[in-house]
Amino acid sequence: MHAHPAAPDVWRITTPLPFRPGEVHAYLVRVEEGRWMLVDGGIGTEQAWAALAAGVAEAAGGWGGVALHLVTHMHLDHVGLAARALGAAPAPLAMGALDAERMASAAADPAGEAAYRAGLLRRAGAPAEMVRLVEAAQSDAQGLAPTVAADVPLHGEGGELPGARGWRWIWTPGHTAGHVSLFRPADGVLIAGDAVLPRITPTLGVNRQRADPVGDYVAALDRLAALAPAAILPGHGAPVGPERIRELRAAAEAETEAVAACVEAGPATTWEVVGRRYPGRELATSTRMLALRETRAHLDRLAASGRLELVPGPDGADHFVRSA
């Protein structure tokens, strides 16, 4: 069994990931008799493809019924099989406009991407060695998510989803700038992508597209809470209830305070704040990069609200200081 009923006319197809959290869910939604929408897919490995194809065969009788593709966000565990799924089932691909733009510009200018990452690390006060480690991890990930172009870029805060009657899309930025979730008002089913996850909090990170990803995320959670969803189907893990939205909102606010408390101990670069936040912890390169981007997002938020001051250092690193 690869396809599991998750809600009326919604099947969950779980595919393996070569890294934590170990698996990711795609959802196959029957939008009308014989017409299906595929939400996400999995990472671009043969094992993930085999699991996805088996699930599509079980629920929809094969790729022929897939009439719409939707990608919740551009991370490789969600978009990685999109190119291959489009090949198997040529049909429009819908995606948040900001993620579609991000994917296109990353593909068009890989050197610019590497320069952006190096700049982030320099401003974070990271050791030079970290740049090399990050670029090595980046090249390992190459090929796990071939670039796709959105036929239906979703602009705005939400609306009807063309080709999927009864479903609305909702802009849920934070985890990525263009993240979208899907909602069926008739019975309150929410396909959340990584906007709402059980047990873990979605990573948030400083980026070029949005000034305040943490504030964006809190606002997105408020939009989701206002829908009063009855059942939330996440991108990873088991379904959750609407109370999880409140928990995640509180966790995001608490993280801003935890980062502020780290600067109370004295002026610090982002690198040093991460060291204070996770004392004595060995962080793998990818985890440390996520921690740096997320911590920087909280630091920027604190600076924007006037609680911290950003003082550029002579070494190119930004230092954060408690406001007088």
Ligand SMILES: [Zn+2]
């Ligand atoms: Zn994910």
